Amino acid sequence: MSVVTRIAPSPTGDPHVGTAYQALFNSVFARQHGGKFIVRLEDTDRSRYNATSEGRILDMLDWLGIVPDASPRNEDDKGPYIQSQRAGLHRQYAEQLLASGAAYRAFDTTEELDERRKAAEARKDSYLGYDRRDRHLSAEESDWRAAAGEEFVIRLKAPLEGKTVVHDHLRGDVVFDNAELDDKVLLKRDGFPTYHLAAMVDDHLMGVTHVIRAEEWLTSTPIHQLILQGLGWQAPVWIHTPWLLSAGGKKYSKRRGDPSVEDFRNKGILPEALLNYLGMMGWTMPNGEEIFSVDDMVQHFSWERVSLGGSTFDVQKLKWLNGKYIREVLPLATVASRVHGFGTEHGYAQGIAEDKYFTQVVELMLPRFETLQEFWEKTAYFFGEDYPVTDKAAKPLAEGQDVLPKLREALAALPALTHDQTEPVLKALAEAQGLKVGKVMQPLRAAVAGTLESPGMFELLELLGKERVLARLDRMMK
């Protein structure tokens, strides 16, 4: 049996980290088995639909480098992959369920439902689902009222007794008491299906073999099995993955202020690092390695190494990982081009060419920035003469005014400010003045960089070049 997995994001807002997480695991598992990974947009909630969201979700996947075998941008014969375009299909199966007696029409208005629910809550009922008022309407009455134009929804007729066993691939059998189950709405008043129906119909029609989704779906899986059963279809392998949590221990969510994938991207997190980080949430490489690629994951993935406790998202560790990719994993040329691309996208790189000089700056800065954004925040003095002087740098700059002219003189005498030329000169000068090396270096650094945090002095001088260094010294000498 060939594996088919999917993600079914809902285009309601910002591209969610949870979607990226699911996309990773679904695509890795499919690839590992030479199967197919598909993306289906679940947009059947017209009220929450967000027109830009759809494209942004697909863009996020592109950015991450997760390539679906089928999606709204890559349709095949199993499509369309936009769920609302399949509404006719869903309706047809809802009617089939209705005809076979596995479902029924319910004519309650939203107001009635609200009222009864509130009453149930007030009574502290343990069962808070639909009270099944219309479950026992005769077929004649149901047909007649529908024909008369009364609006209705189609609900699942869940069994009232017995048990439904869901076999979760990670947790084993999970037993639900049917009496706890609800007569869920399958087809809404507006003719669109709910998730429960739509997902099951589409998964089946698209040949999905393994439903890998977040743990929040576990409790509605018995409903899904009942739908499948009513339609005479076989259930897929259910795999409910552990939670992604945010600092408070709650479910990670954009609504709580947790960053979206776009937020990470805009801060200068690399897709490789994000994916690597997500991969170590709930899963580990067999040898315990922390730095691994999606390809490594495809090679070594197994459900046995998934831990079930939820994982708290730690931005600090993500940043560390990102820094690791910058300084150790990605080649310099790649880092330089990512940095420049980021700068262009966010207005930092105006008039700055992606040339050899730029790459040298990146190389010098390599161990000094963890996100692409940090690079730009720390390097103004490499790319212009109007760099700011920090408060901390102002002090050594003032204190060093008498040594600066001597420094200028010594540097001006050099043919070029190469490392091997400047180092002995600067050290000799410090000694001659009876000063600690730092007392000479810090004023120099403050003058040419405007900050006390910079790459090594000699590399800095060499890269900046004699002309610029001298001009800066002239300007900074009172």
Next chain:
RNA sequence: GGCCCCAUCGUCUAACGGUUAGGACACUACCCUUUCAAGGUAGCGAUACGGGUUCGAAUCCCGUUGGGGUCACCA
């Protein structure tokens, strides 16, 4: 509240009945050093609790507690 899931350092995790409970992030100290980093070394720090089973339990079973999820004409 009913039901469901989960439980090792603050965080991510290793251990698949026998380890001084290991690693990583963070934190602290030291080393390196012209600053800031990076890097290196060391330290701090966990099996939620209570019962069993077993020669032996982080590991298996039960209970308690705690956390999370779910109970929408949202997904």
